[in-house]
Amino acid sequence: MTVSTRPEPITGAAAPTGVTPGFRKNRKSNREGFKVNWWLTALMLVASLTVLLPLYFTVAMALKSPDQIGTGTGLAWPNPMNWENFAAAYVATNFPRAFMSTAFVTVLSVLGSLACSSLVAYAIARNWNHTFFRGSFVYLLSAMFIPFPVIILPLIKQTALLGLDNPAGVVFLHVLGGISFNTLLYIAFVRSIPVELEESARMDGATTWQVFRRIIFPLLAPMNATVGIFAFLGSWNDFLLPQMMIADPALQTLPVVQMLFQGEFNTNYSLAFASYLMAMAPTLVVYILAQRWVLSGVMRGAVK
Amino acid sequence: MTTTSRVAQTARPAEGKTPASASTGTGAFRSKSKIDPTYYWMVAPVLALFAFFITLPALVGVFFSLTNYAGYGDWKFIGLMNYVNIFKDPAVLQSYIFTFVFALTTTVVVNVVALAIALGLNAKIKWRTGIRTVFFIPMVLSALIVSFVFNYLFSNTLPVLAERFGMTPLATSILANENLAWIAIVVVTVWQAAPGATIIYLAGLQSVPSEVYEAADLDGAGSFRQFLSLTLPLILGYLVINVILGFKGFLGTYEIIVGLTGGGPGMATQSVAMRIFSGFTGGDYSYQMANAVIYFLITLLISVIQLRLIQRRGVSL
Secondary structure, eight states, X not given: OOOOSSOOOOOSSSOOTTOOTTOOOOTHHHHHTOOOOHHHHHHHHHHHHHHHHHHHHHHHHHTOOHHHHTTSOSOXXXXXXXXXXXXXXXXXTTHHHHHHHHHHHHHHHHHHHHHHHHHHHHHHHHTTTSHHHHHXXXXXXXXXXXXXXXXXXXXXXXXXXXXXXXXXXXXXXXXXXXHHHHHHHHHXXXXXXXXXXXXXXXXXXXXHHHIIIIIIHXXXXXXXXXXXXXXXXXXXXXXXXXXXXXXXXXXXXXXXXXXXXXXXXXXXXXXXXXXXXXXXXXXXXXXXXXXXXXXXXXXXXXXX | OOOHHHHHHHHHHHHHHHHHHHHHOOHHHHHHHSOOHHHHHHHHHHHHHHIIIIIHHHHHHHHHTTBOOOSSSOOOBOTTHHHHHHHHOHHHHHHHHHHHHHHHHHXXXXXXXXXXXXXXXXXXXXXXXXXXXXXXXXXXXOHHHHHHHHHHIIIIIHHHHHHHTTXXXXXXXXXXXXXXXXXXXXXXXXXXXHHHHHHHHHHHHHTSOHHHHHHHHHTTOOHHHXXXXXXXXXXXXXXXXXXXXXXXXXXXXXXXXXXXXXXXXXXXXXXXXXXXXXXXXXXXXXXHHHHHHXXXXXXXXXXXXXXXXXXXXXXXX
């Protein structure tokens, strides 16, 4: 797929009615007359401080000693910087354990979401005129209308009974909770793949599984990216399900550990902020490095 | 790119075709309509898990809402007593009022902010990619951790600054103020939710053909006028989606409140979701399940309105 610098113009996304392109003039004229609006640029730069300032503040706080925090605003840059806060927070929160737990939940949720939703979407899209598959689609979509607070209490009891009150149980719920939306995304995409592609492979004796693995799944790549990004962010940052489901605090994920940590050391802010920063860093780094890719993926999901 | 609406459209003719082809059935036709069992294996495990982990708890919840189950020990049927009591409970009523006022306010602010950012990013600005990167950062961060950071800003930084500039009303933490704490929650929710809405608006703005603006330029319409009479009507479908998705999401708000106020001061900022979750430890399990069922019915009503509006506008989601 193409990764463009600017968000790709999305056509036909919603086709707002009433736009008759009667006035068809030279499309380039707009581009030729491209004049940078400096006032607006300045305004946008100032506005972006609303995002940057809290982040700067988090970094500044994470590098301060308790004395430097004192009673000030917390906005001043610390001098000297206290890098040892990170080491202390690393030990105090048992960061590697929480990180591994979060990574376990996230990796399995992403893989599970990709595999389950794409399989289901393929089977449904290719057998749309059969009641069973169309019924399954409607049934899975019903989850979009059930808010989580409604099922959470019985769900926790149920998972506890089954011994799934651990990260593995959270994985199940992350995959199943996202399945309606993900299947919806995939089905539209599977429909755009011509059936003829599969038929020629079947002529050569490929089974349905092989067709899916060798032909369909690779073609779904752009949608895999979108579903993968949503699953990654949703799983890594989720607080509600791990907090409610995971019984053993030692197996808790990063956001919940911040919560527990907050209660234990609520006066040691430098340690707390160092810990926040370490918990935020993975998604932040991935986002900054793969920024175009992430945004185009999310954009593809947004217009569905 | 439409999903549901196209799905529905293609469904109709296919529906009509199946019985016809089966009755006239030549051998070739019949073998084509016979389904490879593999397809069933692709769907069945997921369906089973889905029924077990999503549908079953929902039904169990409805069942227990008709009992006096405390979360442990014995229970018996008490009919609709829980529901009757909920309507008489001022604490529950207060959580609904708070949640609705919060969700409405946040929806309005998020959409105004997101539309403004989207218009800015879509305009002829310098360093567009970089600025865009910055604006979408909140999307990838944990809402809870963001709330912890803002918690410090609201309870320490802001009062110190206010005192320095002589704004005494803000010299105490607004999180400790029963009447102002909810504003802090709105601010953080907007910070966190605006990028998602901005993306949808950007998609909308890019679907507007540039010819439309050229025509308006020739007619001498100013940029504000262009926004009101051209842009806004053309992206109305996206606005509807954002408003409804946002409103539904904000009704279930939880993490940000946990990180900022924990529902306090007192119970001033306790959302419906927080109340329902309290049934887990509070000994009023069945009562909160009844509350959850009512909450479900309300969100269902909003979903129905959503589908109506979207169908009418021909916008699909």
